[in-house]
Amino acid sequence: MSFWCAATGQPWTWAWKAYPGVWLFIGLLALGVWRWNRAAARWAGTTAPPAHPAFAAGLVILWLSLDWPIGALGAGHLASVHMLQFLLMALVAPPLLLFGPTRDAVAMLQGPGSGRSIARWLVSPFPALVQFSVVVLATHLPAVVDTLMATQAGSMTIDLLWIGSGLAFWWPLIRDVPRHPRFTHPVKIGYVILGLMFSPVMFGLVGFLVNSETPMYRVFELAPPLPGVDARADHVLAGTLMSVGGMTVAFVAISVLFYRWNRESA
Secondary structure, eight states: OOSSOOOOOOOOOOOOOOOHHHHHHHHHHHHHHHHHHHHHHHHHTSOOOOOOHHHHHHHHHHHHHHSTTHHHHHHHTOHHHHHHHHIIIIIIHHHHHTTSSOHHHHHGGGSSSHHHHHHHHHTSHHHHHHHHHHHHHHTTSHHHHHHHTTSHHHHHHHHHHHHHHHHHHHHHHHOOSSOOTTOOHHHHHHHHIIIIITOHHHHHHHHHHHHOSSOSOHHHHSSOOOTTOOHHHHHHHHHHHHHHHHHHHHHHHHHHHHHHHHHHHO
16 A cells, blocks of 8 residues: 555556545545635634535546546556646646635635735736746656656655646636736636647647657656557657647636626626
């Protein structure tokens, strides 16, 4: 039994493995939001509502991306599954998870205190976009991936960076605290385009993954081979997933923003 998924150098088998660290993380995340909402309800003198269905869906997606088999395959066997994990943890689960905190819970961030001030700055549009881009680049560099994925602590670090930067990136699009009057719907659309659809970081990574003559990541290239899977083709698929997945998520987000913009303008 391992605490977290990491590259082991062992041949892949379809025998189920337990990763209690993943279960603990998901449980603590759910408990943390629940306690936050309860504290906010007491602060506002109201009753905390039940969990939002989108938040529950986000937890399920996050759990599936971290646990066996996706987590184990992506940690040390297939670059394509590793990329699928990135898409799920940074682009799909975070916007759903952000429906978890209630309005009262989010409003608590407007209060005084250095911690809340730092939190408001971190989820402001420009810092959030920069954080996200830096994390995406850093966590896909071959030296970083090959080094960190070899240990449970390193693998967990990459996963948490993806989740954290994803939450920061999506926050100004979904939550209205802190308020940014100039962050209008057209600006939000540009934010998504720059961050996902035409991100120079993601475009560069896709280019290297698809066009490199040799696999970028030794941790996946040297992993015990899976029947019928070529390391080079696996890396090409990883690049394709990043391109198509990022474009798809961006298209959905932009469509929602256009709809809201049109509805508010009507």
